[in-house]
Amino acid sequence: MGRAEERQARQRGARRAVRGRPSGGGKPKRTGIRRFFTWKKLLGTFFGLILLGMGAFVVLYLVIDIPEGNAAAKRQSNVYKYSDGTILARDGKVNREIVDLDKVPEGVQKTFVAAENKSFYKDQGVDFKGTARGVLNTLTGKGKQGGSTITQQYVKNYYLTQDQTVSRKLKELVISLKVDREKSKDDILAGYINTSYYGRDAYGIQAAAQAYYGVDAKKLDVEQGAYLAALLQAPSQYDWQAATQTGKKLVKARWNYVLDNMVEEGWLDSGKREAMKFPVPEDPKALPGREGQIGYLVDEAKREVLRNSGLSEAEFAAGGYTITLNIDPKKQKQLEKAVDKKLNDKLDRKKNKADARVQAGAASVDPKTGKVLAMYGGENYVKHYTNNATRRDYQSASTFKPLILAAALENGATTQDGKPITASTVYDGTSGRPVKGSEVGFAPPNEDHVDYGPVTVQKAMNKSINSVFAQMGVDVGMPKVMEMAGKLGMDVKGLPAVPAQTLGSMGASPLEMAGVYATLDNHGKKVTPALVASIEHKDRTVDLPDPIGDQVVKRGTADALTSVLTGVVDDGTGHAVRNSVQDVAGKTGTSDDNKSAWFTGYTPKLVTSVGLFGEGAPGTPEQNKQVSMKGAGGLPRVDGGSFPAEIWAAYTFDAMGAPSEFDLDTRMGAAIAPPPEPTPKDSKEPSSTPSKPEKDPSSKPPTQSPSSEPPTQSPSSKPPTQSPSSKPPTDEPDPTHTIEIPEDPDDRGPSRD
Template identity: 85%
Template sequence: MGRAEARQARTRGARRAARRGRPSGGKRTGIRRFFTWKKILGTFFGFCLLGMLGFVILYLVVDIPEGNAAAKKQSNVYRYSNGKVIARTGDVNREIVDLDKVPEDVQKTFVAAENKSFYKDEGIDFKGTARGVLNTLTGKGKQGGSTITQQYVKNYYLSQDQTVSRKLKELVVSLKVDRETSKDDILAGYINTSYYGRGAYGIQAAAQAYYGIDAKKLNVRQGAYLAALLQAPSQYDWAAATPTGKKLVKQRWNYVLDNMVEEGWLDSGKRSGMTFPTPENPKAPPGREGQIGYLVEEAKREVLRNSGLSEAEFEAGGYTVTLNIDPKKQKQLEKAVDAKLNDKLDRKKNKADARVQAGAASVDPKTGKVLAMYGGEDYVKHYTNNATRRDYQSASTFKPLILAAALENGSTTQDGKPITASTVYDGTSERPVKGGDVAFAPPNEDDVSYGPVTVQKAMNKSVNSVFAQMGVDVGMPKVLETAGKLGMDVKGVPAVPAQTLGSMGASPLEMAGVYATLDNHGKKVTPALVASVEHKDRTVDLPDPIGDEVIKRGTADSITSVLTGVVDDGTGRAVRNASQDIAGKTGTSDDNKSAWFTGYTPKLVTSVGLFGEGEKGNQVSMRGAGGFKRVNGSGFPSEIWAAYTFDAMGAPSEFDLDTSMGAAIAPPVEPTTGEPKEPTNEPTKPDDDPTKKPTTKPTEPTQTPTTPTAPPTTPTPTTKPPTQDPDPSSSAGLPDDPDDSLLDRD
C-alpha cells in the first residue's frame, strides 16, 4: 500500500471513529466509557447476588418469634364528652378449635378463597410479596397478595404494620413456619386468628355470631360466606351491608364455591343447587342495652370511616374513643321520647303501636358535635339504629331545599318572575306541573286546593303542588345539587319532579346536618359523633365537622326566616315558644310510613323521625298508632322535639339573619283575588294547630284538628286509643284515609 492510500485509510478510520463518538484509536469517550451492556448486566447480576446473600443472612438471623397476637389484644374504651366511660369493648371473642372440629369441605372454602395453591406452595408468594413491598415503598397503600401462611404469620407472630421490614420478616418467618409446621396446623392457626366482624375472632366465634351454631355444624355454603367475609368483614356483614356490599359479598361467595369445583373439592352438581345462606341478625353483646349499643356501634363506624384504620387494626384494641355526646342532653332526649311516645304506646297489645320506631339526633350547629342521639327503644331488642337509617322517605322536610336551590340559583317562575318568599304560585291540588319533561300532578294533603298562594304560605301549609312546580322551575338537577351540597346523599337519585315530595331516603342524623348547615349561615356542617381517638402508639386524625360555605349566607338565612313561618303559622305550630326563635319543618310520607319534625334554634338542631316497621323489618304504615287516624309530623315527632329542646336549649336566643324575606319580617299580604275558601270539614288529623301556644316551657302539644280557615268542628283526640277501638291496627272504627297514595301529608 502506498503512502497516499495509507493516508486515505487513516482518514476514513478517523471519520468513522468521530461518528461513533470516540478517537480513532478505538477508545470510548464520554458517558459510554461507563455504561456498556456488559457492565449493566454485571451490575444487575451483582445486585441479585447481593440480594440473595442478604436474604440468606436474613434467613439465618431471623427466628420464628413467640406468638404474641393474643397478648397484645386490648379493650377499646368509649367515653362521653365529660370523660365518663360509656362502655369497654375489645375483650377477645375467640375460642380456638382444632381443625378436626371443622368440616373438611368448610376448611377448603378458606383455601379456595385465599390461596388455592396452599397445599403445594412453600408458604410464600414471591410475586405478591414483591408487589406488596413495591406498593409500600411507593405509598400506594396496603395492597399485595399473601398466602394463607403469610397471613397466619402476620396475625399470630408479627403485627399489622405496613412496612418493608415487616414484609421481609414476614417472608422469612413464613418460609420457616412452612418447613417446621404442617399445613393443617397452619390452616387451623389461620382460621382461628382471623377477624370475621361482629367482634368475632376465629371460626368458632364467627359461626356463633353469624349462624348461631358451632363450627363443627357449619355447611359448605355457610363456610364459603365466612371465608368471603375475611376480605372485608365490616363491608360484607349482611345485616349492615349496603346494596353494593351485598352484591360484592355474593360475588365473593360464588367465587369461593366456583374455585372449589375447579380444584375438585366440590361436586359441580351440588354447587349448581346451592343458594346463598343469609346470616342471622347480630345479637348485642352484654352491656349494650338501651342507647349504649347504638352510640358505641355508630362511633366505631365513624372512626373506621374517617381515620383510615382497618377494622382489624381498630379491634386489636388500645383506643380511647371520646364521643361528643353530652350525657345530660342524652338523658333529656331519652326522657322526651319516653314521655311523648313510648309511654303512650302499648306495643304488646296494640299492633299499630308495635310498628312505630323512633330515631332522633341533636347537633350543635356551630361545632357540628352530635350532642344526643336516640337509636331506638333498646339496642338489644332492636339492632337497627333509627337515627342513622336511610331507608325511609324524608317527606316534606325536603321542601326547604327546593326553595334554597331557587334562591341560590336566582331561579324564576315559568313567566319569568324571581322566586322569593312572596312569589305567588297556583296552589290548586292535582294541578299539572308546567314545563317538565314528565307529566306530574301531585295532590295536596287531603286534596285541599289553595288557589293563588305565596311561597311563604305554601311552606307553612306544605302545599305539594307549589313545590312540585318550583322544582321544575329551578330544574331538578340543580335541586339535587343543592341538596348534596347541604349534606344529603344524592348519589344515584333520579332528578325527577317526584323528588320534590321527599321520596328520597334520609336519616335523622343526615337531616340534622342539613338543617344545621342552614342554621350555620350556609357553612357545611357534617355531624360528628366522635370527638377524638387516642392510642399510645399512634395519632389518629379526624376531619373537621365544620366545612366551607356551600350556599350563600343570604340563601341560608332566608330559608331559616321562611321556616320560622312554619312554626308561627303553619304545620309546626305545636312547637311555638313565646321567648325563643324556632325554625323547622314537618313531614309525613307515603301511606304514613314515616313522620318527621326537623327544627332548630340558633344553638341547637334536632331531627326526630318516626318509622313504621313490620315484624320482618319491612316498611309499613303507622296509621292507628296511639289511637290516631295517622301519625303526622306535627304530632309525636313535634311533641318529642319540643319536650327535648325546651329542656336542653338553655337561655332563649334569637336568630341573627341576613335576609329581606320570609317570616322574620312582616309577612307578605296574601292574595285574595280568585282564592277559594278552604273547606271547613277537614278530616281529624294531628297536624294542625294546638289549642294553646307554648310559653317558656310548653305544655304537651296536643294533636288538635282544625281546618286551614275555620275553628275545629270535631272533638280533639287524646293520645290514648279510643275506647270503641282497642286495636287501632284494625280497620274497624277508623275512617279511610282519603289520600293514602300521597308521598307527603304535611
C-alpha cells in the first residue's frame, strides 16, 4: 500500500471515530442519555432498591418491639351535655368481659376466620399485598383500605391506634410478624374477638353475645356467631334493629358469605348449612343510667356524630369527646310534661289493651337555626328502646298534603282545564271520585265518605279532603310532588310516584316532619334538624354541617303554605290548638286503620311535630307490629286533632315565650283573606274551575294572627289517609305502604282529618 493509500485509510478511520464508530468495525458506542440507561443498569438499580428495602425492613424489625397493650389504658369516656353545659350522660365504662377461647364454641371461632381471614391458620400473620395497597392508598389520599389479616387487626386494636398513617401501617406489619412468631394462633384469635367492637356499646364477644342474643358466648350457635362475625364490618349499619332495608340486605349477604366460606374450608357440613336460618337479634337493652329520655338523646346524638363528623365508630368509641347537644333542658322538661299530662296520665297501659298500644314521639325545632330544642322518644328508654321521635316506619298521613300544594305553587301548576292552582281554586270534593288525567286508576274516599261538592283548596286543606288532593297531585304531576317532598327533607328515594302517595302513604318520623315544616316556616330555606351543637376533643377539631341550607323553594311558595295552614287551625281539623294571641299554622294527619296520628304545627319561633303510633304491646302476639289505636284513652279513634294536637298546644304555648306574628310575603291563604265559597255557577266544572280573584289584590295584605278562642278539647274523630275504592290497572307500581278503604263505624265523630 502506497503512502497515498495509507493517508486515505487514516482519514477514513478518523471520520469513523468522529461519528462514534470504532475503526476496527466493533459495536457502536452509546451517546447521550443512552449511556446512562441500559438494561444492566436498570436491573441493577431495581435489585439494589429491593435489597435496600429489605435492609430497611430488617432494621425496622430489629428496632420495633412488641409494645405493651394500650387499648384499655387509653380508653376514655365520652361526655354528653345539654345546651347550657350541664351534664346529660357519660359513657366511659367499657362494656367488655374477656373470655378464653375455650369458652367460645369451635364453630363460632371459625365464623370469624371465615369472615375476615380464611388463610389465618396458614399465613405468617400479615398480608403483604393488602398492606402495600393500604400504604399506597394512604400516600395517594384514596382513603382507608381493608385487607388486613386477623393478626394485623388484633395488633391494631390492642397495641396500636386506629390512625390511618404510613408509619402506623409499617409498625402494624412488623409487630404482626413478631406476634405471629411469639403467640399461638389461638391466642391471637382470642385477642381479636375480645378486643373488637360490635356496636351497642359491646366490646368483645362476651358482651356482644349478651347484647344481641342475651346469652353467654359459650352458648352461641354457628348462625349467631356468623352474624356477630359479619357485624364487625359495620356495627351500626348492620345492627338489625337499627338497620335500614339496605343495611339488612347487606348484613344478610355478609352472613351468607361467612357460612359459605366455612363450607368451602370444610368447617361446616353443606347439609347443615342449607338448613340454617338467619338469627334475628333481640331488641337492644338499655344501659344503666339511660332511663327516661336520656337514652334516646344519647343514642341519636351518637348516630348524628357518626353521620356528620367523618369519625369512624372505632375512633369515636375510643373516647375523649365532649358532645354538646342543642337540647334546651327547660323546653325538654316542658315537652315531657305536656306528653305526660295530655296523654300518659290518661292511659292505663296495664289494664287497657288499647292504651298499651299507644307510643308517642315528638321533636321541636327552632326554624331559624335548625336546632333540636326538645325531643320525646317514648315513655322510657329502658321500657321501649325504639326512639319514636326518629322512627320512620309509620305513614305520614295527611301531614303530607301541604307538600302537594307546595309543588303546585312552586311549579305554576294548573288544573285539568288549564286554570292556575291557588288557595282559591275550586275542586270537586266528592268522596271516591276517580282522578282525571292519570294512567293509574285512583278514587280515594273522604273521611266517613263525606261528599263536600265544590270546595276551594283552602277549605280542602282545612277539612283534609282526600279526593281534592288526589286530583291535585295528578294535576301537578306526581314526579314533581315527590321531588318537592325530597327538597323539603323527606326521604323519597326509591318510592313510586303514584297518586296513592297523596294520602301520605310513605313513612316519616316526627323529627323529619319537623324539618319539613321548619323549612316552610323559614320562608323556604332548607332546615335540617340538628341535635348536636358541637364536638370537642383535645387532639382534634371536628366540624359539623350548617343546619340551615339553601333556598329550596321560593319564599312566596313557603309563605303561601303557612298562610293556608293557619286555616287548618282557625277553621279545620286543627282547631284544638287555636289561640287568640298567637299565630299558629299546622296540619293534622291520621293513617290507615288509625295506626298513626299526627299534628305538626308551628309558630314563627318554634316548630313541633307530635306523632302517636299503634304498636303491639310486649308479651302479646302482636308485639312490635303496627296495630290500630282505636279505643285508646276512651276515644272511638285517636286522630291528629285529639291527643297529638293537645300535646302540641300544651307544650308550645308553655315554651314559646312572648306571642309573635308570621311575616308573610303572599296574597293568598287564610292568614290573609279566606277565599269566597263556591257559588252554584262554579259547580258545573268543580274539579278545576277557579273561583273569582280575591278583592283588591294590589293592596298589601295584613299579617293577622288567628283570632278565635283558646285551645279547646279536640273532637274524637279520625282524619283518614285511605286507599282508592277501585283497583288500579295491574301494571300500576305498588305504593310503599298498603292503602285501605277505611271502615265506617257509626261511632265516628263529625270532624275530619
